[in-house]
Amino acid sequence: MKLKNNIKFDEKGLIPAIVQDADTGEVLMLGYMNEEALRRTLSGDEVWFYSRSRQELWHKGETSGNYIKVQSLWKDCEDNSILVKGKPTGPVCHTGNKTCFFQQITKQDVDA
Amino acid sequence: MKLKNNIKFDEKGLIPAIVQDADTGEVLMLGYMNEEALRRTLSGDEVWFYSRSRQELWHKGETSGNYIKVQSLWKDCEDNSILVKGKPTGPVCHTGNKTCFFQQITKQDVDA
Numbered sequence: 001m002k003l004k005n006n007i008k009f010d011e012k013g014l015i016p017a018i019v020q021d022a023d024t025g026e027v028l029m030l031g032y033m034n035e036e037a038l039r040r041t042l043s044g045d046e047v048w049f050y051s052r053s054r055q056e057l058w059h060k061g062e063t064s065g066n067y068i069k070v071q072s073l074w075k076d077c078e079d080n081s082i083l084v085k086g087k088p089t090g091p092v093c094h095t096g097n098k099t100c101f102f103q104q105i106t107k108q109d110v111d112a
Numbered sequence: 113m114k115l116k117n118n119i120k121f122d123e124k125g126l127i128p129a130i131v132q133d134a135d136t137g138e139v140l141m142l143g144y145m146n147e148e149a150l151r152r153t154l155s156g157d158e159v160w161f162y163s164r165s166r167q168e169l170w171h172k173g174e175t176s177g178n179y180i181k182v183q184s185l186w187k188d189c190e191d192n193s194i195l196v197k198g199k200p201t202g203p204v205c206h207t208g209n210k211t212c213f214f215q216q217i218t219k220q221d222v223d224a
Contacts, residue, residue: 007217016128016142018130018139018142020139024137025136025137025138026137027130027132027139027195029188030128030130030188030193038222039222042217042218042219042221042222043219043222072216073216073217073218074213074214074215074216074217075213075215075217076141076142076212076213076215077205077206077207077209077212077214077215078212081142081212082217083139083213093189094189095189097189100188100189100190100193101186101187101188101195102186102189103186103187103188103189104184104185104186105119105154105185105186105187105194106154106185107154107155109154110150110151110154110155
């Protein structure tokens, strides 16, 4: 496989991929793709990642049943991060939350 | 400085931070914060990053004048990525685009 678009993977062969709900605009999660995960995401209908903890390809939703249907993919100006606009078929977060970003950080969390 | 909220920085001392327009929901960029950049972002009104290319603290907008005013910060369920909701005072991207994610990737970009 070769990508024509000069996608830059890091020294581990990964690129961060933000997932955003295509309808609501809500940012749902940040995952990492390797070349094969990106190829499958671009070739198919659903989001694939590379799981850094399990060190294997990860078809998002394969255990939970909550897949993310891809609408469009975008790369940033430096070709080293990806934005996926898609539609989740259920809660994206393993906690059952709609988004993984459900915990706010405030100034009180910093010790001066 | 100490963070109470178990923020997980990677082996380089960095954490990826997504910036989203708090009003429009548009995803604007992905940057990286070190502990000090996060502290400054939480303590002040504007977004700070750590520039991996220049290897220094980066007050976003310090050269362009296009700062990002912070509205709220969120961490994900695994404490290893951050979502900043904020308001940019001008185009976020160095190309002059409103967002860094202005280039679409399609199936045609994959060689089977």
